[in-house]
Amino acid sequence: MRRLPVYLLLDTSTSMYGEPIAAVKNGVEMLLSTLRQDPYALETAYISIITFDSTAQQVVPLTDLINFKVPDLVASGTTALGSALTLVSSRIEKEVQKTTAETKGDWRPLVFVMTDGAPTDDWKKGVEKFKAARTGVVIACAAGQSAQTDVLKNITEIVLQLDTADSNTIKSFFKWVSASISVGSQKVDLTKKDISDLDDLPPPPPEVNVVL
Secondary structure: OOOEEEEEEEEOOHHHOOHHHHHHHHHHHHHHHHHOOOHHHHHHEEEEEEEEOOOEEEEEEEEEOOOOOOOOOOOOOOOOHHHHHHHHHHHHHHHOOOOOOOOOOOOOOEEEEEEOOOOOOOHHHHHHHHHHOOOOOEEEEEEOOOOOHHHHHHHOOEEEEEOOOOHHHHHHHHHHHHHHHHHHHHHHHHHOOOOOOHHHOOOOOOOEEEEO
16 A cells, blocks of 8 residues: 655744644644544555754654554754754655555655744755655745745745744644645545645645745
């Protein structure tokens, strides 16, 4: 069976303390409960969470929806976005199965990056490594006005902005992410093609602005 890997890179720096980090955790819980009701997602979607504060860590390796356990997210430290991009590149290399002469490998992974501030490490080196990774659609989300969309544009052409990083707006974003994974799971199953751009996914909600 060909899996659809999904990597969530979540900012857990000090600026996310309080309402934003609680909203992110609730968003992940809602995403899981929604996807567990979708037969296509249950069969193909595998999710990993990488958090980044002063360092980056993979808190959940690539896991199917039934066995996925929501991690405890705590806000502290700075914003090591570059380290997160380097880490996800190495995890994609190790966890995503490649196509061989005998078998079809996994679908290209969907990657969602969410941050509310400016990176505090060598993010350009991380972007370089990330660009070499074999990914499908990559979506960066700037949560609130302090996030640097110009930095995120170096990672992907698809940058979304939330006007605020409050619970309602973050909830809307995670609702859209879960809908995108559902639609992506169904499309790869029916069309046998990778998800290649934003047009393959449902339109973002009004709270989520596409940065042009």
